Amino acid sequence: MICVDACFLKGKWGGQLHAAIARDGNDDIYPIAYAVCETETKDTWTWFLRNLLADVDYLHELPLSFMSDRQKGLLNALEDLMPGIEHRFCVRHLHANLKGKGFKGKEFKVALWGAARAPNEIQFKHYLSVIRGMHGEAGDYIDKIDPKLWSRHAFRTTSCSDVLLNNVAESFNAWILEARDQPILTCFETIRRQIMNRFNQKRGGAVTATNVICPKIMKKLERNKSASRNYICHWSNKLQFEVDSTHEARRVVDLEQRTCGCGRWQLNGIPCPHAIAAIYLNHHKPEQYVSKWYLMNTFRQAYACGVNPMPGPDDWPADHDVDLIDPPEPRKQRGRPKKLRKREPYEQKPDESIKICRKGYNVQCGNCGKKSLNARGCSEPEHANRKKYPKKVKKPKTDVGGPSGIVSPPRTTKSTNTVGQQPDDIPQIESQPIRRRQRRVSSVYRKNSEVS
Numbered sequence: 001m002i003c004v005d006a007c008f009l010k011g012k013w014g015g016q017l018h019a020a021i022a023r024d025g026n027d028d029i030y031p032i033a034y035a036v037c038e039t040e041t042k043d044t045w046t047w048f049l050r051n052l053l054a055d056v057d058y059l060h061e062l063p064l065s066f067m068s069d070r071q072k073g074l075l076n077a078l079e080d081l082m083p084g085i086e087h088r089f090c091v092r093h094l095h096a097n098l099k100g101k102g103f104k105g106k107e108f109k110v111a112l113w114g115a116a117r118a119p120n121e122i123q124f125k126h127y128l129s130v131i132r133g134m135h136g137e138a139g140d141y142i143d144k145i146d147p148k149l150w151s152r153h154a155f156r157t158t159s160c161s162d163v164l165l166n167n168v169a170e171s172f173n174a175w176i177l178e179a180r181d182q183p184i185l186t187c188f189e190t191i192r193r194q195i196m197n198r199f200n201q202k203r204g205g206a207v208t209a210t211n212v213i214c215p216k217i218m219k220k221l222e223r224n225k226s227a228s229r230n231y232i233c234h235w236s237n238k239l240q241f242e243v244d245s246t247h248e249a250r251r252v253v254d255l256e257q258r259t260c261g262c263g264r265w266q267l268n269g270i271p272c273p274h275a276i277a278a279i280y281l282n283h284h285k286p287e288q289y290v291s292k293w294y295l296m297n298t299f300r301q302a303y304a305c306g307v308n309p310m311p312g313p314d315d316w317p318a319d320h321d322v323d324l325i326d327p328p329e330p331r332k333q334r335g336r337p338k339k340l341r342k343r344e345p346y347e348q349k350p351d352e353s354i355k356i357c358r359k360g361y362n363v364q365c366g367n368c369g370k371k372s373l374n375a376r377g378c379s380e381p382e383h384a385n386r387k388k389y390p391k392k393v394k395k396p397k398t399d400v401g402g403p404s405g406i407v408s409p410p411r412t413t414k415s416t417n418t419v420g421q422q423p424d425d426i427p428q429i430e431s432q433p434i435r436r437r438q439r440r441v442s443s444v445y446r447k448n449s450e451v452s
Contacts, residue, residue, distance in 0.1 A: 001161040002032065003067045004049075004074065005169030006040045010181040010338075013327070016040050017180065017187075018048045021172045023161065024202075025299040026214040029168050029175070031195050036184055042073030049081055065159040067166050069093045086159070089150045090166035091116045103138040115142075116164050118153050119263035152267060160269035160291050185313075196307035203303045209296055213287060217294040220270055221286060227273040233281045241278035253278040258289060269293060 001023060006016045019034040033052050037044035056064070065086040068074050070093060078087055095112055108131065115127035124147065132139035147154040152162055173180075179190035211218060234242045239255040251261035251274040258265060264272040269291025271279060276286045292298055365373040368380040375386075 001065050001159045003166050003169040007173040020052055021168045024302050025294045027216045029172050040072055042076050045074045045077040049077055063158050069166050086156050091150055091164040103135045108134055116151055120153050124151055124153050157266040160293050162267035199303050199306045206300045213290055214294050214299055224273045224276055228276040231277040233277040243274040243277055
């Protein structure tokens with residue numbers, strides 16, 4: 001399962017960064033390839049996918065599956081390069097498109113996701129009828145989209161993945177957020193260094209791991225084990241079983257073919273609760289029926305290659321036979337350079353009129369109760385039950401020189417009158433600052449005062 005996506009670059013030159021991301025055995029991101037193109041069109045996707053498929057050697061041995069956000073030209077590019085290949089759409093973006101056309105509401109969202117998660121065609125048609133009952137135009141729009149692109153019951157079982165979201169590619173775009181604001185060469189080097197460090201960390205964690213199955217997959221298996229207690233299993237013939245439940249329809253499990261009537265075991269390669277009930281009746285362990293893609297040995301093989309180190313640009317060999325690539329012409333756009341992505345019409349935009357305090361929540365007046373206002377700027381009359389906080393009163397400065405209670409005597413200055421000085425003449429007194437005197441008091445005086 002390869003998730004492809006494109007994100008814009010924030011630098012001076014602009015452009016789009018195309019990326020192909022897969023999932024490892026622990027359901028984490030596994031970067032495969034990335035490239036920078038000028039735009040997001042059919043030609044750029046065709047060039048990117050052609051180079052990607054040329055690097056994948058086991059294409060004919062293992063059929064690939066692609067997932068995207070319904071990018072422009074990507075579907076046509078896949079059909080031209082590999083006719084008949086599986087291509088899935090992200091259901092979240094499909095729901096966003098329908099929401100932008102005016103089909104909103106929580107009930108509509110639940111029905112759409114129910115159709116996407118439907119394990120068989122009967123449930124899929126049931127949810128479609130619910131959608132048509134709420135919005136007839138939405139049902140007509142969904143009928144034009146092939147169920148193989150977005151519903152689980154029509155997915156192929158070759159990829160051992162039942163994902164409905166393109167979150168892996170979105171996570172990669174957020175992971176390289178700092179590199180997207182750099183020049184192209186620096187951007188490539190930053191991403192390469194991040195991938196190199198990530199592979200090294202994964203490789204080190206896999207060496208010390210003692211489990212047979214990856215941790216995240218083991219958690220899913222434990223949840224299925226707990227849910228299998230609610231099922232009653234009956235042995236039919238050989239390795240075929242009937243699994244009944246009070247809250248669900250009957251399912252047929254075949255341990256030899258590793259299939260279940262709910263369809264989840266075939267899609268993701270992890271035994272479902274129905275299959276685990278049959279496995280326990282057969283006195284076997286569910287860990288023996290987990291797909292090989294989720295084993296720690298496969299995880300170690302995925303990160304065994306790593307990323308080779310690379311010298312700096314000063315040590316790169318100069319090849320004069322290759323045509324040099326000229327940089328693109330800078331296109332100065334109007335206005336301030338955009339750093340944030342464009343929001344969809346259905347997304348909630350931040351309200352600029354709301355005043356946010358430093359702690360992150362909205363400011364609310366303690367007098368009138370209105371938001372984006374405090375009591376100091378309130379024009380309403382003062383409320384009788386308003387809670388007032390006493391102001392902090394500063395302590396007056398004392399004449400005590402230090403903690404020991406010793407007062408320094410005033411320092412006199414020499415008189416300038418040497419002849420004819422009257423007895424009433426008072427010498428000038430220069431007082432010493434208190435804080436300065438406090439710093440001069442040594443710890444000996446403090447100790448003596450404590451003892452006394």
